Amino acid sequence: MADPRVIATVAALAAGASAACGRAGAAPDQxxxxxxxxxxxxxxxxxxxxxxxxxxxxxxxxxxxxxxAMGCYAVWLAIRATGGAxxxxxxxxxxxxAAGSAAPMIVKDVAAPEGDEGVLTLAFERGDHRGRxxxxxxxxxxxxLACFANQREPRACEAACxxxxxxxx
Numbered sequence: 001m002a003d004p005r006v007i008a009t010v011a012a013l014a015a016g017a018s019a020a021c022g023r024a025g026a027a028p029d030q031x032x033x034x035x036x037x038x039x040x041x042x043x044x045x046x047x048x049x050x051x052x053x054x055x056x057x058x059x060x061x062x063x064x065x066x067x068x069a070m071g072c073y074a075v076w077l078a079i080r081a082t083g084g085a086x087x088x089x090x091x092x093x094x095x096x097x098a099a100g101s102a103a104p105m106i107v108k109d110v111a112a113p114e115g116d117e118g119v120l121t122l123a124f125e126r127g128d129h130r131g132r133x134x135x136x137x138x139x140x141x142x143x144x145l146a147c148f149a150n151q152r153e154p155r156a157c158e159a160a161c162x163x164x165x166x167x168x169x
Contacts, residue, residue, distance in 0.1 A: 030061030032076040034145070034167055037160035040065045040072070050075045057081075060141070071152035072160055076145045076168075085113035085137035089120040092135065113137060130154065134165045143168065 036042075046064035058080040066073040081088050089112040106125040113119060117138035124131050131148025145168045149157030 036065035071150035072157035074147040084116040085118040
């Protein structure tokens with residue numbers, strides 16, 4: 001199974017700093033509409049862990065999938081936010097850099113939006129986990145998909161993640 005510390009960190013960081021997020025009365029079970037890669041299965045315990053890792057923000061939806069035998073995982077979150085995409089993206093990137101743990105989080109290849117709406121992409125590493133995050137920030141919402149893997153089958157996971165991340169609307 002995926003390292004719980006990585007799941008919690010990815011979930012919390014995907015949400016951005018809680019200062020950017022607010023409480024709202026949205027439906028708590030929004031669905032992603034995403035189709036995971038072939039052979040991947042839904043992983044409700046990881047989705048629950050991701051939802052629980054978000055503090056101070058309203059999570060409208062959480063889903064997770066993976067191919068545990070290969071070491072491939074993905075977490076999708078829909079979160080309420082306030083502020084422009086640029087400011088929210090800066091908070092997400094800062095959150096990754098400040099993530100405290102025995103194993104530091106390394107963030108690279110950041111592409112952040114400049115205006116009120118846009119897409120944030122970045123790559124991250126922690127221990128033997130590598131991944132990428134894509135977050136669409138618009139209209140007071142963040143839809144984020146983080147796809148990550150351990151070192152069991154990194155090439156297969158990378159290929160699946162590339163396709164999956166591209167499906168985030």
